Amino acid sequence: MKPTILRTVAELRREIAAFRRSRPPEAASVGFVPTMGYLHEGHASLLRRSARENGLTVLSIFVNPIQFGPNEDLDKYPRDEERDVALAASCGVDLVFAPTVREMYPQRRVTTVTVSEVTEGLCGASRPGHFDGVATVVAKLLNIVQPDRAYFGLKDAQQAAIVARMAQDLNMPTEIVPCPTVREPDGLALSSRNVYLSAEEREQALSLSRSLAQVPAWIAEGVSASELSERLRREIGRSPLAQIEYAEALTYPDLLPPDGGAPLRGVEGQLLVALAVRFGSTRLIDNRLLNPKEAGVEACSAK
Amino acid sequence: MKPTILRTVAELRREIAAFRRSRPPEAASVGFVPTMGYLHEGHASLLRRSARENGLTVLSIFVNPIQFGPNEDLDKYPRDEERDVALAASCGVDLVFAPTVREMYPQRRVTTVTVSEVTEGLCGASRPGHFDGVATVVAKLLNIVQPDRAYFGLKDAQQAAIVARMAQDLNMPTEIVPCPTVREPDGLALSSRNVYLSAEEREQALSLSRSLAQVPAWIAEGVSASELSERLRREIGRSPLAQIEYAEALTYPDLLPPDGGAPLRGVEGQLLVALAVRFGSTRLIDNRLLNPKEAGVEACSAK
Numbered sequence: 001m002k003p004t005i006l007r008t009v010a011e012l013r014r015e016i017a018a019f020r021r022s023r024p025p026e027a028a029s030v031g032f033v034p035t036m037g038y039l040h041e042g043h044a045s046l047l048r049r050s051a052r053e054n055g056l057t058v059l060s061i062f063v064n065p066i067q068f069g070p071n072e073d074l075d076k077y078p079r080d081e082e083r084d085v086a087l088a089a090s091c092g093v094d095l096v097f098a099p100t101v102r103e104m105y106p107q108r109r110v111t112t113v114t115v116s117e118v119t120e121g122l123c124g125a126s127r128p129g130h131f132d133g134v135a136t137v138v139a140k141l142l143n144i145v146q147p148d149r150a151y152f153g154l155k156d157a158q159q160a161a162i163v164a165r166m167a168q169d170l171n172m173p174t175e176i177v178p179c180p181t182v183r184e185p186d187g188l189a190l191s192s193r194n195v196y197l198s199a200e201e202r203e204q205a206l207s208l209s210r211s212l213a214q215v216p217a218w219i220a221e222g223v224s225a226s227e228l229s230e231r232l233r234r235e236i237g238r239s240p241l242a243q244i245e246y247a248e249a250l251t252y253p254d255l256l257p258p259d260g261g262a263p264l265r266g267v268e269g270q271l272l273v274a275l276a277v278r279f280g281s282t283r284l285i286d287n288r289l290l291n292p293k294e295a296g297v298e299a300c301s302a303k
Numbered sequence: 304m305k306p307t308i309l310r311t312v313a314e315l316r317r318e319i320a321a322f323r324r325s326r327p328p329e330a331a332s333v334g335f336v337p338t339m340g341y342l343h344e345g346h347a348s349l350l351r352r353s354a355r356e357n358g359l360t361v362l363s364i365f366v367n368p369i370q371f372g373p374n375e376d377l378d379k380y381p382r383d384e385e386r387d388v389a390l391a392a393s394c395g396v397d398l399v400f401a402p403t404v405r406e407m408y409p410q411r412r413v414t415t416v417t418v419s420e421v422t423e424g425l426c427g428a429s430r431p432g433h434f435d436g437v438a439t440v441v442a443k444l445l446n447i448v449q450p451d452r453a454y455f456g457l458k459d460a461q462q463a464a465i466v467a468r469m470a471q472d473l474n475m476p477t478e479i480v481p482c483p484t485v486r487e488p489d490g491l492a493l494s495s496r497n498v499y500l501s502a503e504e505r506e507q508a509l510s511l512s513r514s515l516a517q518v519p520a521w522i523a524e525g526v527s528a529s530e531l532s533e534r535l536r537r538e539i540g541r542s543p544l545a546q547i548e549y550a551e552a553l554t555y556p557d558l559l560p561p562d563g564g565a566p567l568r569g570v571e572g573q574l575l576v577a578l579a580v581r582f583g584s585t586r587l588i589d590n591r592l593l594n595p596k597e598a599g600v601e602a603c604s605a606k
Binding site: 009013017115135 | 316320324328410412413414415416417418421438439443444446447449468471472473474475
């Protein structure tokens with residue numbers, strides 16, 4: 001069935017309230033997938049999971065200006081609402097919330113949600129203000145939809161960690177559900193930005209997933225965080241078009257550096273190995289989340 | 304009837320959910336009054352109004368450490384839960400949420416809600432970080448209670464403006480209801496901090512309300528913002544124990560300075576005339592909210 005498209009906060013709230021009233025509480029759960037649109041199979045996996053786990057699934061499509069820096073790709077960010085709605089329909093989405101910028105920011109905004117520490121490394125270092133923009137818009141969207149569960153892809157592992165931490169710290173009544181990265185058959189992590197890649201860049205971009213695939217073996221060998229970083233850089237560096245921004249191992253979800261020189265296989269809990277690499281003007285990220293104590297077993301496998 | 308006292312977020316949520324399930328939606332509204340306890344008749348007026356307007360009234364009592372500066376009165380802030388609960392009972396409160404600091408901040412907090420501009424003048428200037436602490440704890444409490452309406456006294460007019468603006472900017476599904484200041488028969492605005500005043504300070508503290516009472520007449524005479532400030536300072540300065548921190552007129556709720564030299568009677572909309580004055584180590588605030596175009600008519604009268 002075709003989802004209903006809503007452009008205003010008031011309309012969306014009315015639809016969700018009507019749904020909640022129509023069901024007994026145990027069958028009235030609402031699942032939510034916030035996106036910037038231009039959906040791919042990664043988003044589809046979140047939407048299908050939400051549709052399986054909830055009575056109502058809400059998709060938001062909003063290219064959020066306040067999370068883009070002045071020299072970033074806001075204007076050229078790809079958009080195709082018609083295709084997005086068709087994909088949403090096939091995934092069991094009930095409501096699509098696609099507001100204008102004016103609807104989301106009707107007046108001069110003076111309120112910002114800031115998450116410290118978890119935002120400082122990785123993408124936070126090179127994109128000042130980016131995660132304030134993400135945290136603020138996600139707080140707004142969660143307040144608008146008031147879902148029982150919200151689904152975030154682990155391709156943006158730092159973003160998922162930030163949102164989970166914000167929801168905890170602010171006592172938001174929503175469960176933040178992290179979901180595994182979806183990949184092309186050759187290993188490239190799905191991203192709306194992949195469309196920017198030339199054929200040659202697309203080929204060389206495989207160095208991200210290829211190098212990450214070797215991480216469990218390297219950890220089993222006993223590499224430290226700095227050795228792992230070096231090996232990743234060397235491996236990716238073989239692709240001449242790749243400009244590495246970071247290649248790092250951090251504890252998850254706190255995103256703190258593990259003990260410098262010690263072998264990573266001794267790390268308790270989860271370890272995030274994360275990459276950001278530019279190909280021309282296109283910035284790609286990818287990562288693997290591992291349990292080093294369990295011999296590098298992938299921490300989050302596809303459901 | 305005695306209200307139920309709840310110490311944990313989980314227990315409080317359970318009680319509120321049970322209430323909402325027990326009523327048809329139109330009778331299931333929840334009203335909320337967040338406080339730091341040591342309740343006085345000002346709080347009581349908020350609680351009675353909430354009880355009149357809602358099916359369930361929740362009072363929170365929490366002395367929030369993150370809104371106190373390092374040299375402020377956190378440790379000696381007055382507390383008397385037993386008396387507070389008795390007063391709450393007489394006002395029709397159903398649930399009292401009185402969490403520990405550990406329940407509200409169970410882990411290292413990395414998330415902050417910041418409101419800019421509206422927080423910069425008045426109390427924001429002398430209490431750095433104070434309003435971040437207020438905005439953050441109010442966001443947490445609103446997320447915990449999820450009330451239909453939350454009631455704030457206009458004695459802290461800047462706080463009421465900040466909370467209203469935060470709720471708008473973050474699309475919180477709660478109506479922020481500003482309520483008039485309650486005063487002693489002689490004019491002193493009620494405050495939990497009044498207990499700190501010596502008899503002599505208590506007497507001289509009347510200079511705040513006395514000077515504010517003259518503001519409508521001065522505006523009718525045609526004073527500018529700076530002239531008004533001077534007259535207030537002169538008037539309060541007659542009390543030798545008074546140390547004035549600020550005495551200012553700002554537009555409300557944006558808290559911007561009105562056109563410098565122009566007569567205030569020309570100001571469109573609401574005008575806040577606000578004072579902060581120290582007596583010894585006790586800091587008192589008071590204000591009047593006026594509609595200059597309506598000949599200084601009090602903008603918010605008691606209901």
